[in-house]
Amino acid sequence: MDGLIEFARGPIFRISITVCVLGLGYRILTLAGQIAAAWYRAGDRRLPLGDIAATTASWLVPRRLWSKRPFYSSASVLFHLGIVVVPLFLAGHVALLAGFLPRWWPVLPEVVADNVTAISLVALLGLIVGRVGLASSRALTRVGDVVVLVLLFCLLLFGWWAANPALSPFAARTMLFLHVLLGDLVLVLIPTTKIAHCALVPFTRLVFQLGWHFPAETGRHVAQALNKEGEPV
Amino acid sequence: MAIECSYYLEPVDTIDLPQRFLEAFAAILSHSNYAMVLDTACRVSTRCGRCSTSCPVFETSGEDRDVPCHRTELLLKVYRRYFTPFGNLAARFGKTFEIDEAYINTMAEEFYRCTACRRCTLECPMGIEHGLITHLARWALAEVGIIPKALVVATREQLEGNTRNTSAIPKAALLDTCEFLEEDCADEVGLKIEFPVDREGTEYVFFPAVSDYLLEPDTLIGNAAVMSATGGSWTIGTSAYDGINYGLFYSDRMLDRIVSMEADEVRRLGAKKILIGECGHASRSAKFFVRTFCGADEAPEVVNFMEYTHKAWKEGRLELRPDVITERTTYHDPCNIARSGWIIDQPREILRHICTDYVDMTPKGRENYCCGGGGGTVSIDEIREFRTLVGGAKKAEQIRRTGAEIVVAPCANCKKQLREVCEDNGLETVRIVGLHDLLIKAIVAPPEMLIEIDVAAADAASGV
Numbered sequence: 004m005d006g007l008i009e010f011a012r013g014p015i016f017r018i019s020i021t022v023c024v025l026g027l028g029y030r031i032l033t034l035a036g037q038i039a040a041a042w043y044r045a046g047d048r049r050l051p052l053g054d055i056a057a058t059t060a061s062w063l064v065p066r067r068l069w070s071k072r073p074f075y076s077s078a079s080v081l082f083h084l085g086i087v088v089v090p091l092f093l094a095g096h097v098a099l100l101a102g103f104l105p106r107w108w109p110v111l112p113e114v115v116a117d118n119v120t121a122i123s124l125v126a127l128l129g130l131i132v133g134r135v136g137l138a139s140s141r142a143l144t145r146v147g148d149v150v151v152l153v154l155l156f157c158l159l160l161f162g163w164w165a166a167n168p169a170l171s172p173f174a175a176r177t178m179l180f181l182h183v184l185l186g187d188l189v190l191v192l193i194p195t196t197k198i199a200h201c202a203l204v205p206f207t208r209l210v211f212q213l214g215w216h217f218p219a220e221t222g223r224h225v226a227q228a229l230n231k232e233g234e235p236v
Numbered sequence: 237m238a239i240e241c242s243y244y245l246e247p248v249d250t251i252d253l254p255q256r257f258l259e260a261f262a263a264i265l266s267h268s269n270y271a272m273v274l275d276t277a278c279r280v281s282t283r284c285g286r287c288s289t290s291c292p293v294f295e296t297s298g299e300d301r302d303v304p305c306h307r308t309e310l311l312l313k314v315y316r317r318y319f320t321p322f323g324n325l326a327a328r329f330g331k332t333f334e335i336d337e338a339y340i341n342t343m344a345e346e347f348y349r350c351t352a353c354r355r356c357t358l359e360c361p362m363g364i365e366h367g368l369i370t371h372l373a374r375w376a377l378a379e380v381g382i383i384p385k386a387l388v389v390a391t392r393e394q395l396e397g398n399t400r401n402t403s404a405i406p407k408a409a410l411l412d413t414c415e416f417l418e419e420d421c422a423d424e425v426g427l428k429i430e431f432p433v434d435r436e437g438t439e440y441v442f443f444p445a446v447s448d449y450l451l452e453p454d455t456l457i458g459n460a461a462v463m464s465a466t467g468g469s470w471t472i473g474t475s476a477y478d479g480i481n482y483g484l485f486y487s488d489r490m491l492d493r494i495v496s497m498e499a500d501e502v503r504r505l506g507a508k509k510i511l512i513g514e515c516g517h518a519s520r521s522a523k524f525f526v527r528t529f530c531g532a533d534e535a536p537e538v539v540n541f542m543e544y545t546h547k548a549w550k551e552g553r554l555e556l557r558p559d560v561i562t563e564r565t566t567y568h569d570p571c572n573i574a575r576s577g578w579i580i581d582q583p584r585e586i587l588r589h590i591c592t593d594y595v596d597m598t599p600k601g602r603e604n605y606c607c608g609g610g611g612g613t614v615s616i617d618e619i620r621e622f623r624t625l626v627g628g629a630k631k632a633e634q635i636r637r638t639g640a641e642i643v644v645a646p647c648a649n650c651k652k653q654l655r656e657v658c659e660d661n662g663l664e665t666v667r668i669v670g671l672h673d674l675l676i677k678a679i680v681a682p683p684e685m686l687i688e689i690d691v692a693a694a695d696a697a698s699g700v
Contacts, residue, residue, distance in 0.1 A: 071290070199279050207280055207363030
């Protein structure tokens with residue numbers, strides 16, 4: 004088992020994180036290219052950048068969240084807290100990236116990481132149950148949405164069991180292996196699934212605002228393409 | 237099958253309809269920035285449904301189809317299937333979604349249940365603007381002939397009819413109306429006002445919602461009184477005098493052509509700026525799209541009449557008597573001027589000054605509820621019940637909570653819709669007016685505007 008674990012957090016991890024970083028980089032660069040092209044084509048290039056920055060920031064610091072659907076919103080925030088903080092600041096994870104992170108990179112005390120993970124797990128379970136259980140949410144949900152959530156749930160759960168062997172029904176090393184393997188899988192999936200929002204969300208307000216800035220010739224070009232020039236309304 | 241919706245359509249050619257829809261969609265994507273928008277929406281949309289908590293239609297109907305991200309998904313599904321490499325690849329290897337007439341029919345119905353108020357944008361954690369997706373979907377539908385008849389008939393008259401306006405008011409009738417309004421103001425209020433016509437070299441060319449000439453004379457009298465009191469340099473142009481722009485609701489091609497008419501009229505008269513009357517969508521379509529389609533920095537500046545009035549008042553060029561309106565008054569924010577934060581405080585400052593009992597609705601400003609007739613739906617009379625009892629239910633509740641006797645709604649569409657909302661929701665005693673309807677009572681007129689009137693004769697004429 005130790006050999007498998009080392010393999011999963013050695014070469015497999017390096018491949019996975021490379022795919023993740025390159026994939027997200029590709030996504031961001033592609034989007035940046037689209038944004039630049041859209042801005043260049045826009046008939047009116049003035050953008051309310053202050054407003055865009057303010058609305059983007061208002062969601063990065065989610066002050067509005069609890070005004071509507073407080074349970075769902077709380078679960079969402081707590082889940083995101085765990086899924087962002089623990090991977091980046093848990094001692095074991097920091098060790099994996101030792102060569103890439105600066106020396107001052109903070110490390111979470113184990114007890115804090117354990118508790119944050121547990122809270123995140125409960126929150127994620129709530130989200131999954133909500134999505135599948137509530138008719139209104141189920142109607143909006145596709146299989147892929149649930150698969151990603153279940154995958155993340157297993158990733159967190161196996162990691163938590165590996166860190167707390169006394170509470171695990173399975174061997175700790177097995178849990179650690181599955182946790183690392185799932186972590187590798189999730190890294191690969193980040194650029195290709197909805198999880199890409201972790202990198203793209205800062206740009207979405209800009210994208211949609213820019214979406215209203217049409218190219219000046221758009222109507223005439225569409226009419227030409229559809230052979231509708233001169234056609235009555 | 238025929239395309240059938242809850243609103244009237246002109247006959248739709250259903251031969252190869254799905255194929256023609258895809259061709260139209262492809263043409264739009266090729267010549268616009270919408271592909272970037274849809275790409276991003278596909279990558280970040282988690283369909284959490286949070287947008288439903290802010291949609292006035294869903295809050296009342298409770299139907300899944302009224303959840304904004306559900307509606308958006310209708311178009312994203314087509315985009316993913318036909319316009320992404322993965323969708324095309326998946327179609328080669330298995331049974332996938334195929335667009336058909338029934339699906340197009342569903343889109344035609346659902347994208348017109350949205351009032352395009354964009355309130356859901358405030359709630360989407362991913363920053364998705366469902367209003368923009370609705371806007372795009374309606375354009376694609378329009379290119380295959382699926383447009384509410386009320387909108388397309390009005391637009392046809394505006395762009396190609398003899399009268400060149402959505403209410404089909406001939407030039408002679410416009411001139412008569414202006415003359416009548418001048419006389420009416422002189423007789424009833426004792427103020428000399430003027431509606432200058434085709435005057436060259438003015439600062440502003442005036443474009444109200446043309447329906448105001450038929451339905452909102454008090455608003456227009458108020459507009460003219462403000463201009464007379466401030467010595468404003470303005471004119472009405474007889475080649476184009478309609479600010480209404482239904483292109484905003486169904487086609488960027490029409491949006492372009494209509495704002496271009498406005499800019500052309502300003503150039504013809506050697507004027508400098510476009511002055512839009514009290515109308516939300518007319519203001520937004522001019523403010524945000526004249527620059528887009530008419531030469532960016534070369535395009536005429538666009539000013540909403542409330543901005544003009546507020547500025548004149550603040551600069552001391554317009555004097556308003558305080559506390560002249562004693563009934564409880566509230567203000568409705570038209571989505572098209574408030575959602576972006578453009579015009580929110582200016583009318584409120586004026587109203588707080590001239591009213592003794594001004595109250596705000598909750599929520600208000602950027603977060604205000606749509607009247608329920610946004611996105612052009614107000615013009616679709618056959619869906620009145622949906623507009624007033626579903627889309628407008630939250631607004632009716634808001635008005636009721638204020639206890640207001642007067643609702644100021646500075647928008648031709650909102651006024652029509654709110655009157656119907658009040659009629660259908662047991663609020664018959666509430667008066668819906670424009671801001672300038674009230675201002676006429678508050679303006680301190682300079683001496684040259686004053687006309688001595690025979691009060692007894694005026695009272696007798698007005699039946700008092």
